[in-house]
Amino acid sequence: MAEQSIGALASKIVGPWAWWQAALKNPDAIGKTLPVHGDEPQQGYYRAKNKDKSFDPVAIYYPEGSSELVAYRNGREVRPDEIxxxxxxxxxxxxxxxxxxxxxxxxxxxxxxxxxxAPPEPTIGDNSGEVSEDEKIKDQIEAALKGVDTYAKITDDETSAKAQSLRNRLNELSGDADKKRDALKRPHLDAGAAIDKKWMPLVKNAKAGADKVKAAMEAWETTKLQRRREEERKAEKARLDAEKAAREQQGETAVIEAPAPVAPAEVAPAPIRATYGKAASVQAKTVVDKVTDWPKLAVYMSNHEECQELLRKLAQRALDAGRMNIPGITTTEAAKVR
Structure with a gap:
């Protein structure tokens, strides 16, 4: 093995286990206050990740009476500087x-x-090869989901680490299932996209034209509706004026025997009958013209569930952007796992 650097030799003299012991106490310091140099492995016990995401135990140490480090990965000797x-x-x-x-x-x-x-090696009579890919992933997901309740309440860091392992596995299985789903669905999506590319412009152009015609028809029907309402207002005003004149002519104390006014019956606008295709129905509907007082409207609608959810999201977005002292809410500090 290559000759040890002066720093490594000094580490051996001062305390060969010092780096490892400090790393155990504070893993976040690795690479920061605990520097990592590829040519200066530190004595201690570690683990190395495999491609299947399992871990192999690793030991790096100075054998008794030796001045050179040795390393073992899962019992197999390896070069300390490589591992x-x-x-x-x-x-x-x-x-x-x-x-x-x-x-x-x-x-x-x-x-x-x-x-x-790290599943066990197949045994004689194992027919797992006959299991379809989706069934295999389904079985693994169901098995993993059975462990979720184990971490319903976490009270120590060791359990939290195990929970993270299960979370990672479930996310991995979710990703695997989604990749398989996408791979199977992709040809159909591509075919659908090709069809949409050819036909959707025709669909949208025709619909846009129809909507433009509809807007013009609605504008005309609205004009007719406004004219009718104006005629109704004039008729009502004439009736009130005639009643007032009768009172003035006969005296305020005179009893006028006249039938009580009857509100005109609401007559639905006539449908628009075309020579081609179906008729279009017309409905008089009250619509929002413009908002004159946003705070009043917000207060009025604040008991609506959709409005509350929107306000909650906007408040959280403001908090995430660093804005504080938002009125109408209380806040608490919570840890979010990513």
């Missing part, structure tokens, strides 16, 4: 290392995840 950068960010305790070497897994392993990531 170092793969394992340095995953320090583990000596007890955890021994447990992993004995096949007991890691303390932060979720049992379901460990079983799925």
């Amino acid at each position: 170092w950068t793969w394992c340095c960010r995953y320090p583990v305790s000596y007890a955890a290392y021994n447990a992993a070497m004995d096949g007991k897994g890691w303390p932060d392993d979720d049992k379901v995840v460990a079983a799925q990531v």
Whole structure:
């Protein structure tokens, strides 16, 4: 092995386990206050990630009476400088290392995840090859979901780490299922996209034309409706004026025997009958013209569930943007896992 650097030798003299012990206490310091150099592996116990996302136990140490480091990955000797950068960010305790070497897994392993990531070797009579891909993923998801209730309440960091393992596995399975779904669906989507590219412009152009005609028809029907309302107002005013004149002529105390006014019956606008195609119905409808007082409108609508949900989202967006002292809400600090 290449000659150790002065820094590595000094580390050995001062305390060969110092870097590893400090990393165990504060993993976030690795690469910061605990520098990592590819040619200066540090004595200790670690784990290295495999392609299947399982971990192998790693030991790096100076054998008794030797001045050169040795390294073992899952019991197989490897070069310390080659394994170092793969394992340095995953320090583990000596007890955890021994447990992993004995096949007991890691303390932060979720049992379901460990079983799925590193499944047992097939045995004689195993017919798993006959299981379809979707059934296999379905079985794994169902098995993983059974472990969710285990983490309904988390009270320590070790359990939280196991929960994160299960969360990662479920997200991984979700991603795998989505990739398979997309791969199977993609040809149909591409075919559908090709059809839409050809036909949707025709659909949209014709619909836009029809909507333009509809807007003109609605404008005309609105004009007719306004004229009718104006005629009704004039008729009502004439009736009131005649009643007032009768009172003035006979005296305020005179009793005028006249039938009580009857509100004109609401007559639905006549349908628009075309020589081609179906007739169009016309409905008189009260619509919002413009908002004259936004605060009053907001207060009036604030008991509506959709309005409340929108206001809640807007308030959270404002908080996320750093705005504070938003009226009408209380806040609390919560940890969000990403």
